[in-house]
Amino acid sequence: MVSITKFLSKRWLIGLALGQFVSLLITSTGFASSELSRKGINAPTSQSFFNYVLLAVAYGGWMIYRKRPLQMKWYFYLLLGFVDVEANYLVVKAYQYTSLTSVMLLDCCTIPSVIFLTWIFLKTKYRPKKFVGVAICIAGLALVVFSDVHASDRAGKLGGHKVKS
Template sequence: MATFDSFFSKRTLIGLALGQFVSLVITSTAFSSSELSRRGISVPTSQSFLNYVLLAIVYGGFLVYKRKRSLQIKWYFYLMLAVADVEANFLVVKAYQYTSLTSVMLLDCWSIPSVILLTWLFLNTKYRFRKFVGVAVCVAGLVLVVFSDVHSRDRGKGLPHFKYGSGGSDPVKGDVLVLSGAMLYAVSNVSEEFIVKKGGRVELMAMLGLFGAVVGSCQMYPEILANI
């Protein structure tokens, strides 16, 4: 059992503050993606491309500067990881064209039960009963969100001032895209957990940035042409 002093320790408070800051950044990114989709700009892969480039430059520089050994993980594993991560970002950002910002933010939590399932199957991670209860509550909430979006079109009939109850042109399609992207996020995160223990954080971030930039550059070219 955690004591009162340990809960409010400096380490815990710093972690809590950083978590809130990350949540704010993610929300800002989601709002920007939703606004771009509302204005008819569809560049889901291009929006994430700079992130991979920065990872490749920063962590790649550290890797080249301090490298004293060969890569601990084969390059094709990093390529598969990059494909999963790039496509996860693509699917979730693409979903903003069809469903609401709220639905995307909520359904993205599908990655939590997916991560638990994958770590239990492939990393032999053990979980207590309370965590399964939390996951069950999470899944129940996601089912309610999908159920609401399925019937949003019926609720939207006769309401000329609103574009369906969910705020999107095809909420069900958007929900499917989000759930698929969340599953790929889970695959990416679990793979990162496995790789970071073998190859280290610097190697993981550098290779993910490098291959993510390569995959993203190949995929975003048609996007740019379609929006010109």
């Protein structure tokens, strides 16, 4: 039997808070991209700049503080960084041309892809709990898509007003 204190540990709560913060950043990027696109502004790389600066300061500072050496040669990190910048560019562009649900589907595909690529290139070992977490995220996304598909059924009853449904 699993106790509730295991779920309410400090480490678990910090992980939950950081996950929610990342989710907030992704949602903010989507909202900002949509709004900028409506105003005719096209700057997907500039939109991601703050995220990369924040990542460099936080993770770089943590690596310096822990005095940990790099796990691989520097040029592998450079290659992965280049691929990440290009992928993020495409995701931000996708926010400008499609609905939020479609972009969530794109983001959902990145979770298994990142796990697979880090397993192949970085030799990361994952525990079954990580795969269960990914499965829960994908199941949640499936529910969002299912809800979005059936929103049109409810829209007829409410006069087609999306805010009310």
